[in-house]
Amino acid sequence: MTTAIDLFAGLGGWSTGARAAGVEVLWAANHWPVAVEWHAANHPDTQHICQDLHQARWEQVPAHDILLASPCCQGHSKARGQANGNPQHDSSRSTAWAVVSALEFHRPGAALVENVPEFSDWALYPAWVAAVTALGYQVAPHILDCADLGVPQHRVRLFLVLTRSKAPLMLELHRRQHVPAASFLDFSAGKWSPIDRPGRALATLNRVRNGRDRFGDQFIMPYYGKGSGLTGRDMNRPIGTITTLDRWALVRGDEMRMLSASEALAAQSFPADTLRPKSHKLTMHMAGNAVPPLAGQRVIEALMAAA
Structure with missing residues (x-):
């Protein structure tokens, strides 16, 4: 059986996708105890470690065929700011070097690295690619909208395919x-509140009015942000990107509520039986940081088909 390890595993989007693709995830790591706890709950047969991967002991990690990784994206994302000199963001960007360290020690046949497209704008990205190349890997960037892979969410991400091949391997990914x-939206569930209530922001009321004009009494809209934030959003298309914070609101007549954690996980294509914290805030945080499992599955299947 094909085997893998999962770096920065989070709630387990890569691992869940790998399992669906028939890949055994031997080992998973994250620096956050809560993420490790819930990844272990959903993947009890995987060996887990809670560790800053800058200090990883790679000789203690099992040999594997595929390395899966989602280094911290906050330092690259436009939504969170990218300025150099921000210690938190500079530190988050440096997590990508753990991928190089793992590749250097184990030399698996392939690696799949997911991040925001702005990862390739990082000042050290050319040096990172040079390091990966020096280890004998070709780097093939794929910018994919996860909606094109069957995920009910528009989520544009960079997937780097690293292979020990003579030329970069561009995957055949069918749309x-x-x-x-x-x-996945359930307008009959959840805790609703009146739209017209004291303290409701004028911008929110304008979004609701514009959404009603376009879509009637039931629709979704961003609670903040640009784009469809001014007009609402058609439920017959995928939802917009799920973030780590409450962003999407449902409108039903004169009431509204925020997207539930279960709906957010469904938008990310996590299975309905995924175990998660009772805390809405924690679940949303992990859901927003995750690789959509179905997208991971499709990419892994395409990699194995090309091998």
């Missing part, structure tokens, strides 16, 4: 039919 947000 799937888009899955609408209506497939």
Whole structure:
């Protein structure tokens, strides 16, 4: 059986996708105890470690065929700011070097690295690619909208395919039919509140009014942000990007509520039986940082088909 390890494993998007693709995830790591706890709950047969991967003991990690990794993206994302000199963001960007260290020790046949597209704008990205290349890997960047892989969410991400091949390996990824947000939204559930209440921001009321004009009494909208934030969003198309914070609101007549944690996980294509914290805030944080499992599965399957 094909085997893998999962760096920066989080809630387990890569691991869940790998399992669906028939890959055994031997080992998973994250620096956050809560993430390790819930990854272990969903992947009890995987060996887990809670550790800053800058200090990883790679000789203690089992040999594997595929390295899966999602280094911290906050220092690259436009949404969170990218300025050099911000210690938190500079530290988050440096997590990508753990991938190089792991590759250097184990030399697996392939690696898949997911991040925001701005990762390639990082000042040290050319040096990072040079280091990976020096280890004998070709680097093939793929910028993918996860909606094109069947995830009910527009989520544009960079997937770097690293292979020990003579030329960069561009995967054959067939475009799937888009899955609408209506497939997972439940307007009969949840805790609703009146739209017209004291303290409701004028911008929110304007979004609701514009959404009603376009879509009627039931629709979704960003609670903040640009783009469809001014107009609402058609439920017959995938939802927009799920973030670590509450962003999406459902409107039903004169009431509204925020997207539930279960709906956010469904938008990310996590299975309905995924174990998660009771805390809405914690679940949303982990969901927003995750690789959509279905996207991970499709990419892994394409990699194995090309091997």
